[in-house]
Amino acid sequence: MTHIHNQILPQDTQIGVYEIKNATKIGSFDITYRAWNHHLKEHVEIQEYFPHELAIRTDDGLGVTEKSVVEKESFKHGLKVFLNQAEALVQIEHPNAVTAENILQFNGTAYLIKPCREGVPLSKLVQSPTSFSETEIKFILTSILNALQLIHDHKIVHSGIQPETIWLSKEGEPILVDFAGARLTIAARTARVADELAIGYAPAEQYEHADTPGPATDFYALGATMYFCMTHRKPAAAQTRKMALSEGEPDPLVPISELPGAAFSAELAQTLKWMLQLQYADRPQSAAEILALLKSEQADDRVTPTASALEPQDTVSDHPATKKYIWAGTITGIVALIAVGLWLSESTSDLFDNEPVSASETANQSSALTVAQPDQEVDPVEVSGNEEQLEKLENDLITESPTAASLPTAQPELVDTITIAPQSKTSQQLTAIDKSFSQSEESDIPEAAVDKNFINKHLNAAENAIKHERLTTPSSDNAYQYYQMVLAMEPDNAQALAGLQRIVDRYIQFIESTKHRAELDTARLYLQRAESVLPNDPKLQSIREELAARD
Known part of the structure; x- marks a missing residue:
């Protein structure tokens, strides 16, 4: 597969607000790059649809096109499938499945934007x-x-x-x-x-x-x-x-x-x-x-x-x-x-796939299809087919954060989901906690087990996220996630419990605004997100009944 080295986008190539840094993986049907998001000031991964047996770069070095008329149908079919999967996954968000920030379509191909993977x-x-x-x-x-x-x-x-x-x-x-x-x-x-x-x-x-x-x-x-x-x-x-x-x-x-x-x-x-x-x-x-x-x-x-x-x-x-x-x-x-x-894994892995399925070939939990041109800033949008509605929401409801207009859809009830332990804990600390607890299997959590620094850190992060309307997205930095981390250590933490209610109340404000503009699909999306936080909130039940009656 080394013959497609010259098909890789060069360093500093601009894809909307994203700047290519280097290629990290080449699969049979795509190329994955590490890039810099100038808008949000963070590194991302970009997966470019590029079936190397069917496609070739255009003369400008950016575009992608089929090699010949013979491959045209298969190339177009593959691009359609790539985009269809992105649109199908746009409504899915779960803490145990990777998220995507955006998907762009131009240069004759499509680009899936994902957070940089760590782990x-x-x-x-x-x-x-x-x-x-x-x-x-x-x-x-x-x-x-x-x-x-x-x-x-x-x-x-x-x-x-x-x-x-x-x-x-x-x-x-x-x-x-x-x-x-x-x-x-x-x-x-x-x-x-x-x-x-x-x-x-x-x-x-x-x-x-x-x-x-x-x-x-x-x-x-x-x-x-x-x-x-x-x-x-x-x-x-x-x-x-x-x-x-x-x-x-x-x-x-x-x-x-x-x-x-x-x-x-x-x-x-x-x-x-x-x-x-x-x-x-x-x-x-x-x-x-x-x-x-x-x-x-x-x-x-x-x-x-x-x-x-x-x-x-x-x-x-x-x-x-x-x-x-x-x-x-x-x-x-x-x-x-x-x-x-x-x-x-400190040694650099091969750029090319050596296994039948590569660990970087991802067409997952993607955001809605967005058409962009080079040097055009593109904000992540997570709801397909509601661009005009989302623009209104961004102007009318959320003004502090460039990503605040994202409209995530509902997570499943976190009944069986296991919340991660605090990353600030050391192995020695947790070992001490385990020994302390083993003395009495039915006892409450000992005070020493609660990391107050961890709790305060995440409560502050949650407050900041709410301030910038990052209520339940992005998945790596939102108020709901931080409150859940706190509650995993201290289930009765009053500030975290009140914070969950604040998230729901804010979504209710969004719902009321969209209802008045008859944007019922958007209202339902906000309702789903609110229900993922407090599924038994009586106000949400009332809203669901009202929306159902308007179907």
């Missing part, structure tokens, strides 16, 4: 000498399943989950990246589907063109990824398994429960076995099924100590304080693993 993929962490404990595996599994539940509700399938597409942030939060649906659809036009699939993680139906991937496709891939993390063994390819079983031979994928020295509960092993069934119909059909099974196991869940796990316990109590410490300890272990992973 380590699971593929790197598995290289470390320590292992994931059962609690850590369940933490990652539950977090990603929560994200998939929302994604699947929007009729979208990731289609490419593997160790490279689940990252752990520096704070230990699992994040699903690199949606592969668009890339695989494009690959089908060039007979390269099999080349783009991750062997060992792609289920059998993805190799059969007649089958359309569904939620159970993602569950197989997620199960295979967890299998790899638990065993340090790459799972046997689905096609190899299928052939062996058809010939009456044993399944090459040895169940976790049958591996020598396996230190995981029978319940978790059974869950993975269910997810890794070869036949689509034999697997779970929804994330809720798996989440319910994992939740039912927690009351009798045995924790296996590892180099990064909590102290051994006989059982996991349902007491809220107990769960808080378990997850805090889990985060401690994961962060320790991340430190090792970051050390392992």
Whole structure:
């Protein structure tokens, strides 16, 4: 693939308000760059649609066009798919799935703008000498399943989950990246589907063109990824398994429960076995099924100590304080693993994809389609088809922040979502907390466990975010996120609880303004966001009934 070095956009190229710094990855159908956002003064990633077998740079060195008339139809089809996936994902936002800031279309192609990724993929962490404990595996599994539940509700399938597409942030939060649906659809036009699939993680139906991937496709891939993390063994390819079983031979994928020295509960092993069934119909059909099974196991869940796990316990109590410490300890272990992973990844990775599916090929949670010209400043907009409405909102409602006019859509209820532990905690501090708590499983959180500096820092950050109307977006810097971090450490914190109500009240003001202008679609979007913060607020229920009556 080295022949496309001369197709990379040069340093200092301007894409709207973004300035290209360097290329970080070249995939079969795109090029990813690190860039600088002059508007918000921050680094971003830009993914450019560039199918190298079909496309070539125009004479000006910026544009992208098909190589010949023969490739024109496939090139245009791929661009349409790239944009369609962006528009389909615009309404999805979840703390365990990567976000995108914007998508631009000009120069004959499209650019997906994403925050710079910080952290380590699971593929790197598995290289470390320590292992994931059962609690850590369940933490990652539950977090990603929560994200998939929302994604699947929007009729979208990731289609490419593997160790490279689940990252752990520096704070230990699992994040699903690199949606592969668009890339695989494009690959089908060039007979390269099999080349783009991750062997060992792609289920059998993805190799059969007649089958359309569904939620159970993602569950197989997620199960295979967890299998790899638990065993340090790459799972046997689905096609190899299928052939062996058809010939009456044993399944090459040895169940976790049958591996020598396996230190995981029978319940978790059974869950993975269910997810890794070869036949689509034999697997779970929804994330809720798996989440319910994992939740039912927690009351009798045995924790296996590892180099990064909590102290051994006989059982996991349902007491809220107990769960808080378990997850805090889990985060401690994961962060320790991340430190090792970051050390392992200090050497520069290859620019080109060496794996079937690259860890930077992302067409995910994108913002709405925006048309821009070079040197034109483009503000991120997160609602497709409401540009005029959003311009009014920016002028009438929100004036302090260039990103405040973003209209995010609803997150799922955070019933099973696990909130990250404070990044200011050191491993020694959390270890001390765990020991203190272990003295009394049913006791309340000891005062020493509460990091007042952390709480004050995030309360101040939340106040600043509210001041600039960053209520629930962007995902990396919003008031709701900061209040949730505080409540994870101090559930009764009055300022944080009042802050959630302030967020909802502000959204209600926005809703009333848009209702008066008969912009009901925009009002509904604000309502969804408010309900994601306080779903049982009676004022929101009244507004929902009123909007429903006006349909």
